[in-house]
Structure formats: structure tokens, C-alpha cells
Amino acid sequence: MDVVRGSRVLALGLPCSDVVLEATASKVVPEQLTFSADHQWVPVDPLDALNSFGQRVHVWQVLDVAGEQTEVDLGWYQLDSWKEQENGSVAVVAYGLGIRLDEDPMVWPSSPRRGARLLEEAQRLAGDHLPVILDPGVENVVLDDGLAWGRSRTEALRDLCLSLGLVSRVGVDGYLHLARHRTDSRVIDAIYTERDLLLAAPRTGKREGRANRQTVVGSSGSGEDATKFAATAELTTSPFDADYGVVREITEISGTTSRVGVQAAASRAQSDAAMRATTRSLEIVADPRIELGDVIGVKTSTGELVVGRVDGYSLPVSTGGSMRVDLEVLAW
Template identity: 30%
Template sequence: MREGASAEQLAKAVRWEPMVSSWLGGQVLADHIPIIRGRATGTTRQKVQSELRITVPPTSVENGRLRRWRPDAPEHALAKNGQVLDVSLNVEGTLIRIGRYKVHDWKENGDGSIDVWGKGMLHDIDEDRLQAATGPRDDGTLRSEFARLTPSYMSAQFDPTLVDRECPKAMEWPKERLDALYEIADAWPARLREDAWGGIRILPPLPDAPIPLISLHDGPDGTLIAAPLSDTREGAPNVFVVTSSADGVEAQAIVSIDNGPMSAAGEYHPVPEFFSSPLLRDEADCLAAALTHRAESLRRTKIRSATLAPDPRIELDDPIELIIGYETDEQVTAWGYVVGFDLPLTPRDGEMQADVAVF
């Protein structure tokens, strides 16, 4: 959950304002970019987890001077030459950080306004491919190799509860740098997330059962508008086969969903998923990874797509309680984790969307 305004403040707030600045390295190119409309999105379903879309007016007046917002010079605040947009929301005087986004595209509209698309900072790592295959150093561990493969312009913070271990020497990562980081996280097992400052956080797997930090309900005084439910077989395996590909190691773990509607022994029928990595040293490592994959599968298909009043506290992985039909005979309560959000940046942009993987 993002730090900033409290639930009481958000319930009473009628105004919020996007605070968007542009940076190129350590230089501020614009400390306040006017926004006509905009949305910030996040998802756990993509390698690059966050995106930004904003529309900026053709011109604005700053300190009595006209400023043009079409990026017609390489060093312009909205150009795509390394410019980073830093985004926060000012909610009734309380600042809530949303994220940092590298400008990726821009387009001039017929009315002169400028549409700008930004991608989260993980996109830089996705583009910054390794120039040659590389293997671990002699004393390399999961943590040290993750840090070594992370470019120097990106910070990485490791949760202290993660237990580090040695990397096998006889392995290589190919040229896809971001894939290599995800492989280390998957084998650990851990979660790789981008933080609001544009850095990386390496976190332990989510608990099997969420303990909600945020409760949303519909009805009087509620901020939840609707939360229809959907479910799919797509991306929903029920057998998880994890093996070590390290030289001289014969280790494997197979776990399955053994009860409920997705049981591999039932009419759902087996749908296997395979994961292999030389970072897995033995059966215990394979089992930990397999159990994590099983937990993720159980929570990524049954989704309540919540429509709600904008709540900038909500971010990926937040445990949330949804109460539908609040204080009626039809009341339904669902707990789950946020797997996607679409946050409006101005009041005119309408409601917020949040996808919650429910149990």
C-alpha cells in the first residue's frame, strides 16, 4: 500500500492534482507539467509492470512566460531521449508518490495537445540486453549475481528475510538481462517488483492467504462501484514440474492442485507447467519453486474487476477486502491480492479500475 493520505482523508477528498516533473539524469527539465488527462497502470502479467499515459496542452504560462509543450528539441522535457517523468498525486495537500516513467512515445493531436506514453523503469533493463552471454562469478550468490546483472543506473533492494545461496558456476545467462533477473527471482523463490522511485524490490512470495490492508465496500459512504467476477482456464495450470538443469544435479519436484474445481484428478484434467533452472540445487529448491508457482496459479485466474472511486493507495500485491452488497441480505465478502490497476490522474479521468485475484 502506498504511503500518503489516510482512508479518512480519501473518503472526504474532493480534489486531487497530478504533480508531474521531468528529469534528464540529475537535471530538472520541468518541475510542473500541466496535465489535461492521464492514467497510470500496473500489472503483474507483464515483465515491464507499469505504464503512464498523459495528455498535455499545447502551451501553458509559467511566471508570465509562454511555454510550449511539443517536444521539438532533444532536451525538451517531453522528448524520448532519456527523459523520465516523476509522478505524484497531491490529495488534499498530502503527496502520494505513484512512480517514475521513461518517455517512450509522443504524438501531437489535431488540437495541438500532446499525448505522451511512458514505461516503467524495468523497460530500460528490458532494452539494455547483455552484450554477451555471462555466467556467475566464482563466489557468486543469488543476491550478488542479481545485483551484478542489474545496471548501475538502477537500484535493487533485497528483503532481509530472503535466504541467499550460492549460484552454480557451470551456467550462463543469455543476452536477455531482464529475463535473467526474473529467473533468479523465480528460482529463489521471490517476487521482482518496481518501486515508486523507479528501483527494484526483491520480495518474498506472497502468503497463501491475504490479510487485507484496505477494505472497500459499495453502498452508502462506500467507494466501491462494482466488482464483477471472471474466471478462465487461460494461464491456469494445475500441475507444476520444476527441475534443476545444473550439471550433475538430478533434482525434480512435482506438485499439483489436488482438490477443488481445478484438481488435476478431477474433470479439469492435468494441465502441466514446466520450469527449469540451473539455480536450483536440490529437491528442496525445486519444491519451494513449485509451491510458489502453484500458489500464483491459484490466484491469477479468478478475478474481480473492481470499479471504484480513485484510491491512489492501491498498488500491486496489496491484500484487499471487497464487500459487495454492503449491509444487505446479499452481502458478499471477497479477499484477494491486486494483480492490476488503472489509476486516473485527474478528476476528469473518471473511476479507477483494480483487478483483484480472489480466493
């Protein structure tokens, strides 16, 4: 673990313990890193290595496999808080670099310039905080005229991505990546079985309140001249028929200015909901390669094959042991 502040290196190879990296896709800033350091690292001055005045940590995990060491880059995190423990050590909490966008709302609501393309507008919304990259398969399309955003950079980027069927994430390189929302269960990044890394995949049953009505609300213009649009896409096939009841998810976006655009966003949301069969939590031998949005397959000892999109995980970085992986199970 290395610590920097701006271009200044504050610590190289920081001695640390109890390092855990957790991520939850539904959070505004998905990644949280926690760790401990010895008492000599307890901050005293604002610019000390483990204080929270812009200090960032770059984390690697070193794996020893059959005597050969491999480094896995786990990315960058901004220090958020620290607390001195009874034994004199310091416990630190850090978040993914998306926190830099969330902490710096724009002064005024804004709109893309006429004829702006996706990459240009995403970079404008991200400001100087993070460079933006379009992942393979994402076209640098010209945006519709009349788009309008509020002050929140994270909400504006969310709406921009939602309107185009994309997701945004901060990669281990510290760049903001725009990628296609993965719903295809035919393309699998990795398969886990009980002969290798899978430890447990218990089956559970619970009414999760999954939405079978997707309503998207959008608007064009502002004030009294604003025109509002709403579109609903329904999932009516069994088991989400009338006897299931109505569970409605309402999403409000500013990334579209027409009824057609709102209907397209609602249809994409319904299609994604139809692909998600249920949720499943796995226990595997810690695998630092897993990222949010990956599609993985799991084959149990009973022959059951589960394919799902990674929605969250808890990775014990320094202690080894088992890792929890939460999946949105995809229908075949």
C-alpha cells in the first residue's frame, strides 16, 4: 500500500493489517476499503500519511501460488476517516475515487453544448477529478439536444449512462470507465466449482420485492415551460403475472428530452429486470480479480449451474480466507 497526496509520495509499502475491500453496486460510491496500521502512523498533522486531507492509497495484493508471487492491482482509494484504537493502532476508512465527484457538485445546473458527443460530455461532468474512458463496444455518440442536468455530478453521469444503457465505474487505473450494462448470460468471465475456489453456494428463498413495473419519468425544458414524460414497461410473464402483485420501481432521469427516450429507458430497465431471476450469495476462496459487473458461472456439487452478475463483494485482502460474492442471477 502506497500513500500519496497530489504528486507527493507520503509512504511506500505502508505496513498494514486487517485490510478488507468491499463493494456494493447500488451505492453512489461503491467501494469501501478498511485497514489498520501501527501506532506510529496515527496522524498528528493534516499532511501526515493517514490523515484525510486528500491523501490517497494505491493498493496491491501479493499472492503466493506454489512459490511464485503475483501482484494484483486493487486500485486507488481516498482516505476518509481514521480512529485511534485502544491498543494504540489506527483504523482507517477509505472510499473509491468516485467520492471526489460526489463531494464536488457543480455550482449551477447545466446542459451539454449543442452537438456534444458522449465522451466530451462525460469528461465535462467529471471535471478535473477523473479522466474518462469509453470501454470497448461503447460508441462516442452525439447526444440529443436539450439535455439538462442538476448540480450533482454523480447523478448527471448516472442519468447520462442510464439513457444510453451504460454503467460507469472507477477502474483500478483510477479512470472513470463507461461500459455496456452486462445482461448477457452467454458471455461468462469466469467459472467457479467446488473442485477449485467455490466453498459454498446455499440456495435460499425469499420474496425480494423485485419490480415487475418499471416507470421512467423524464422532462424537457424548465420551470412552467417544462414538459414531463412518463413511460411504464411491464413484466407480466409467470411468475410475475397478476397473482404476484404490482411492485413498481420509479426512476427519474434528466438524460432524455422526449417520450421516445423515456420509453426506451423504461424498456431497457424492464429487459434487465426480466434477465434477473433472483439473487445469490456465494462463499469462495478469495479472488481479487472479481469486479462489479462481471458475469460469472458457478457449478455446485449437485450439478446446479448458476450464472450471475456481480452486484457486491467483500474481499479479505491481508488475511486470506473466504470471500463473499453477491450475484444477480441471470436467466438463461
